[in-house]
Amino acid sequence: MAAHAPCPDPYPALTGTDRDELYEHVKQHYARFGWKVVKQRTRVRPTGEVYRVSLACDHSGRRREMSRGIRAPRSRKTECQWTADLMRTGDDWMYVAGRFIHNHPPPLSTQPSKDSLRAREEAQARRRAAERGHVRDVLPTLHLGPYRPGPKNSLTDVPGVLVSVQSMQPSPGINTGLTVILPRREWLTEACHANIFRFNGAGEVTGSHWVQETGLLNSPIVLTNSMSIGDAYRGVLDWAMAHHGKEGQLDSVLLPVVAETYDGYLNDICKMMIKPQDVTRGIDLCNDGPVPEGNTGGGTGMVCHHWKGGTGSASRVLPGQPPAPARTPAPTPTRPDPEADAEGDVVVDGEGGDDDEDNDNDEDEEPEDAVPGQATPTQAAPAQATPIQPLPTYTVGVLVQANYGKAEHFRIGGAPVGRILRDQNAHERIILQKAEDARREAEELRLRNERRQKQYEEQLAAQSGQLPNQPDIDLAFAQANQLANQLQQANMQQQAALHQQSRQSSASDDARAQAQLRWQASVAAHKQRKDGSIIVVLATDAPLNATQCERLAKRATVGFARVGGVGHHMSGDIFIAFSTGNSIPVAPTVGPDGGPAVDPIRPRTRTIAAVDDATLDGLFEAAADATEEAIYNAMFMAQSMEGFKGRKVEALPLKWIKDIMEKYL
Numbered sequence: 001m002a003a004h005a006p007c008p009d010p011y012p013a014l015t016g017t018d019r020d021e022l023y024e025h026v027k028q029h030y031a032r033f034g035w036k037v038v039k040q041r042t043r044v045r046p047t048g049e050v051y052r053v054s055l056a057c058d059h060s061g062r063r064r065e066m067s068r069g070i071r072a073p074r075s076r077k078t079e080c081q082w083t084a085d086l087m088r089t090g091d092d093w094m095y096v097a098g099r100f101i102h103n104h105p106p107p108l109s110t111q112p113s114k115d116s117l118r119a120r121e122e123a124q125a126r127r128r129a130a131e132r133g134h135v136r137d138v139l140p141t142l143h144l145g146p147y148r149p150g151p152k153n154s155l156t157d158v159p160g161v162l163v164s165v166q167s168m169q170p171s172p173g174i175n176t177g178l179t180v181i182l183p184r185r186e187w188l189t190e191a192c193h194a195n196i197f198r199f200n201g202a203g204e205v206t207g208s209h210w211v212q213e214t215g216l217l218n219s220p221i222v223l224t225n226s227m228s229i230g231d232a233y234r235g236v237l238d239w240a241m242a243h244h245g246k247e248g249q250l251d252s253v254l255l256p257v258v259a260e261t262y263d264g265y266l267n268d269i270c271k272m273m274i275k276p277q278d279v280t281r282g283i284d285l286c287n288d289g290p291v292p293e294g295n296t297g298g299g300t301g302m303v304c305h306h307w308k309g310g311t312g313s314a315s316r317v318l319p320g321q322p323p324a325p326a327r328t329p330a331p332t333p334t335r336p337d338p339e340a341d342a343e344g345d346v347v348v349d350g351e352g353g354d355d356d357e358d359n360d361n362d363e364d365e366e367p368e369d370a371v372p373g374q375a376t377p378t379q380a381a382p383a384q385a386t387p388i389q390p391l392p393t394y395t396v397g398v399l400v401q402a403n404y405g406k407a408e409h410f411r412i413g414g415a416p417v418g419r420i421l422r423d424q425n426a427h428e429r430i431i432l433q434k435a436e437d438a439r440r441e442a443e444e445l446r447l448r449n450e451r452r453q454k455q456y457e458e459q460l461a462a463q464s465g466q467l468p469n470q471p472d473i474d475l476a477f478a479q480a481n482q483l484a485n486q487l488q489q490a491n492m493q494q495q496a497a498l499h500q501q502s503r504q505s506s507a508s509d510d511a512r513a514q515a516q517l518r519w520q521a522s523v524a525a526h527k528q529r530k531d532g533s534i535i536v537v538l539a540t541d542a543p544l545n546a547t548q549c550e551r552l553a554k555r556a557t558v559g560f561a562r563v564g565g566v567g568h569h570m571s572g573d574i575f576i577a578f579s580t581g582n583s584i585p586v587a588p589t590v591g592p593d594g595g596p597a598v599d600p601i602r603p604r605t606r607t608i609a610a611v612d613d614a615t616l617d618g619l620f621e622a623a624a625d626a627t628e629e630a631i632y633n634a635m636f637m638a639q640s641m642e643g644f645k646g647r648k649v650e651a652l653p654l655k656w657i658k659d660i661m662e663k664y665l
Contacts, residue, residue: 144629160184188219193545195577205259296311405565
């Protein structure tokens with residue numbers, strides 16, 4: 001700044017009833033321009049009332065003393081002569097500007113620091129997050145199935161299931177992450193029944209062959225991007241070796257389950273930011289809290305139906321029924337003893353030959369010391385009343401990583417929202433229409449003002465023509481005419497300013513609309529080459545076997561299709577379902593003696609619980625409904641993002657969605 005430069009705004013209109021509060025306002029006002037204001041002197045009336053506070057510009061230095069102990073209003077280093085006062089007027093305090101010349105550059109930086117920029121970005125992120133909401137909050141009348149959601153409406157409503165999400169965004173071009181799902185805390189030693197359904201297989205899920213072969217899952221389920229599968233796989237093995245490794249090996253077979261979707265549109269995917277230690281940390285961070293949704297975890301950089309997608313979750317709770325009554329098993333025939341008695345009769349269970357009738361007669365005889373009405377050792381005691389057990393309830397939880405679909409296929413509750421947005425071009429044409437309306441109104445206003453001005457000039461010309469030499473025109477009339485002319489000129493200037501502002505606003509709207517048109521076309525072209533994928537993870541505490549888990553996973557297709565999923569040729573749509581209703585101990589591969597832990601030749605039975613196949617319909621409905629809602633939540637909670645190569649994907653416009661759905665709900 002040049003010497004003797006004034007403050008850009010030396011006359012702030014500041015008043016208040018509190019002196020200290022007004023002083024803080026003055027300091028904040030001048031801090032915007034880089035000046036530091038301090039109190040120079042306080043003046044007090046004989047009654048003790050403060051009536052004036054002198055202010056000065058401080059440029060890091062003590063005030064220079066003048067004669068008689070009075071301090072000059074100048075800084076020691078710069079001798080700045082800037083002054084101002086706070087004056088008391090009645091009950092109020094008023095700011096009064098003095099000399100506003102500075103001869104030094106502003107001592108305070110007006111450029112925001114990194115901390116302030118970070119704080120501003122965090123505040124903007126919180127504000128944007130507050131504008132988002134779950135589908136149940138945005139569309140409370142939308143029917144999402146007959147069953148109620150769980151307390152958290154999340155995958156973690158299933159008892160024992162744990163989830164963690166991590167987002168990696170170190171720079172604008174990096175937008176990725178990972179989601180870790182633990183079927184139970186002791187996942188390595190306690191397996192659960194599971195299975196996988198492949199709706200369309202343009203994707204990868206490691207460990208899927210072993211899950212389908214055995215029907216068991218004893219691994220975390222990790223969701224990430226397509227080029228981080230190897231690091232995620234290594235991370236699971238590193239965690240297992242660190243916690244369960246013995247002498248450099250594991251006691252059981254572990255084939256980690258890692259699923260992927262492609263986030264290369266918003267993420268510089270070739271940087272491969274996910275590392276094995278991120279996965280080990282994710283396993284340790286798993287908890288049973290609500291799953292963060294939207295731009296979180298593996299869904300950080302995903303795109304769904306040409307809008308911002310990501311991670312979504314939902315759950316359903318449905319009543320069960322008492323177990324079916326146990327059937328009496330048929331007597332198992334016993335193999336005869338090769339050793340027979342002397343007469344050739346085979347002895348079975350201590351009975352043989354001719355003694356059978358005597359034994360039967362002995363059973364019917366009553367002991368001599370029996371008391372009437374009292375049960376004897378050979379008589380069964382009367383059956384006791386069985387206490388009534390509460391009906392069981394079962395939970396179905398779903399987590400999706402949504403990265404699929406065309407814009408025109410998007411539907412909500414059966415309403416063709418995507419097609420409506422496309423046909424009406426609500427995403428771009430609304431802005432263009434507003435700009436066109438503003439331009440039309442401004443043009444009409446300009447023409448109207450021109451007509452009025454022309455009429456006014458014609459009236460003045462007519463009056464001057466009728467009275468060209470009138471010497472005695474009333475002076476008051478002339479003054480009034482002059483005042484009216486001045487007001488007319490001021491009005492025209494104001495209208496011109498409004499017209500200019502309208503043109504600038506229209507240009508801004510046009511630029512914004514064109515930007516949105518460009519990013520939509522870019523997303524459409526990218527999705528045409530590689531449609532994307534969706535990973536759906538379903539969990540339930542209902543005891544299901546492996547075949548039933550596969551059937552449950554298939555029902556995710558119903559919810560997926562309701563939202564607009566088709567299963568295109570280049571889409572990887574893979575669904576994983578597991579049940580925590582049974583705990584299957586994972587047999588170690590090596591026993592204590594160094595040999596096999598179990599005998600693989602001699603079959604051994606294991607008793608498990610399983611839902612009756614005839615009563616699975618409720619679970620199927622819950623799986624379809626929760627999948628549909630989880631995809632909605634992924635899109636409703638996601639926020640707009642600008643990522644790799646400056647590409648931008650907008651968040652779903654919830655206000656427009658509400659306006660559209662009013663016609664259908």
